[in-house]
Amino acid sequence: MTDPESRPESRPAAPDPSKPEPPILDPSIRRGFNEPRLSRRQLLRMAGLGAGALGAGAILEACGVSGAKVQSTADAGKTGVGSASWWAKQDLHHVVNFANWPYYIDVVNGKHLSLEHFTAMTGIKVNYSEPIDNNVPFYEKIRPSLTAKQYTGFDLIVMTNNSPPLGYLIEYGWLTPLDHSMMVNFEKYAGPLVKNPSWDPGNKFTMAWQSGWTAIGYNSSVIPSPGSSVEVLFDKKYAGRVGMMSDPQELGSVGLLAIGVEPATSTESDWKKAAKKLQQQKSDGIVRAYYDQSYIDHLKNGDIVVSQAWSGDIFQADLNSKYRNLKFLMPNEGGMFWTDNMCIPAYSQNPKDAMTLMDYFYDPGTQAVVEYYNDYVCPVPAARQVLLHPSGWAATALKEMAPSIGLPTSVTANAPTVFPDQQYTQLSRNYYSYKSQDELTAWNNLFLPIIQGS
Template sequence: MADLARRALLRGVGGIGAAGALAALTGCGVRPAYVTAADRTGPDRSARDRSVDFANWPLYIDVDDHDKQRRPTLDAFRRRTGISVTYNEEINDNDEFFGKISPALMNHQRTGRDLIVISDWMCARFVRLGWVQEMDRAAQPHVAKNLDPLLRTPHFDPGRKHSVPWQSGITGIAYNRRKLGREIRHTSDLWKDDLRGRVTLLAGLDEAFALLMQGDGVDITRWTADDFHRMIDRVRAQVHKGQIRRFTGNDYIKDLDSGDVLAAQAYSGDVIQLQADNPDIEFVVPEEGAELWAESLMIPNLADHKRNAERLIDYYYEPEVAADLAAWVNYVCPVPAARDVLASSKDKDRAALAEDPLVFPDDAMRRRLAIARDISPRERTAYAKEWDAIVGL
């Protein structure tokens, strides 16, 4: 099983850094960085060079129990197809990786990578800028068949033509049921007096805003400026009241575990790991709803091995392979059919994952999940400024 260190790396804060970088590229209404569809593809060397260069986050794939350098699912792919995978754990932050490869992409140059995994809010920028290629779904029958319907139509990429979820997750509320002495069922429960000074929220605007809007009954698939400002006013009032202890990165994990904090805006994948050591920690999708997000696979412009990359993506959408990955990373599996594979396992731990709603959300939970409309470039600078003034960044 993966450890909590992975979550600390997975979602870079979407604040001014990337917003500023994007503004520099697209300021004054000019789009010098935009790449037209005709300029996104190049000669594909897949047939004669049977390889793929795959950039991912650390600790985000299965590893062999006895040899941490081996990754069983990638090894099986190579044996089956003859395609070797150069796997680089080089993505530590969305903004940082954006800065690393943006010079090549804006200048119509190869990045040296055939496949990347970034958070969907960052994927939105790549799609807008024309920096990633449309995939050939005819060559990806398992994606077409097995991708979770909840993840098929994000606002930034209708029909998922340019992206395929690697793993998914939920931003909800984690709390210590025993120490709090009551249930949390609504986002508004965070503002009750018995939690004053014992609540944390996520510091990143992209990570935090959707759940807080949902608490006000907003449909986050089509939220408006009024919805945003109403959410900001509510959070500002709770800060002034002393309700919010602080805004956090992944260090909320430590606060929850120690009991310094009783309730926190949290990621579902973290809670699975926390519960192994502290069964008093619970995760809730509020009745008003919670955000479903993903980190997604994309093929950058001018990738040398596009067909091989598409084949690798499709391989991970075979239920048996998806089950192996889900058993290790413990996030929401984007392949619901993997549940039956795990349920039939003779290994008790693997079989138990099939019944975990934080890996395979049940029907009641699924009805309360939604993918948020992303923050547009025009909105981002002003909204990030307002949010950061509250958070204290």
């Protein structure tokens, strides 16, 4: 393999030494934005994901770097890193180092069928690892290498939309702009929820891996008719049996939905009204507790009968006959939509190999195999037809996976939380992106005391 240091054209422009480097995320930023989020299949131990939605510019101010901006690869011009001429100089090295979250890709008997097929098709070996169990610690792990303009050891990573780390990586030029000429499958098959997203206009740096919603889970044996509103979380008849989330971003967002305000366009005045409603909910004894991902266990054992919930958790619980009473409700007010994104960190040794792998995941057959295992929101709507009518290599892979999954592929194909219908798409809501440290402080000062019992 060619030493990347001998290929100066592969390295992004060095940060301006006169500008402050981005600091390690301090506790005030971590608090509330690094809560574990999603459990994988029930037969596996739970692994967390970071949550939150902090805009890149706001992150800098929130961490005391107001006005500081290192020259980004986005500003590199016609010949810089990520430009068409730069990409034209890149060669395949037939290896790619891929860092992902735990239990987030198809696996059968220790084999990742999708990755094995990719290697057979392209000759590119994938060194797959699962070092990301939270956005913030992983960012802090790779940050020293990026600051030193060195290879992180990864050519492809997966980060959550508008989480503070993703904002940093974009703002400081620590992501390589993608080669859109290699995004053939993406352009043809990517769904509307992941094309041109608000956190990365034009998909300059990212391509979605998987997505999901934060909405409502409930016990249908206790609440056979929950209605269609988020107000079920505020109903006094369920006092002491309602679960709310301990992430202030999630809590504040549902409070805003409850007062009829879009979180993404809300104002500080709206936040105060939402906090008042949430405080009243707490004072009335409606909330049993504010949970991290453990809410799903409390729903399963009956401690709570309705809760803020993540779509993947409820879908997976419902696959088990023991928990068929747990159902997912997308309220009329909407559900908060989040996305985990593939991106190429700066100083990657194998960027062309990474691009090849990223676009491979937008092939409908590949996504069908990945989705049959994951059951999150699929970024490729056409994968549904492959699940309904398997063919080619995907049919062989799906058949091999079936005994461990234990359900027909049609179950995944027909789930609106995996392949959103028009209603679910229209009800998807974006998180608020903070524009200053004052805004972040104001939000936390309103919602953290509710969670913490102050």
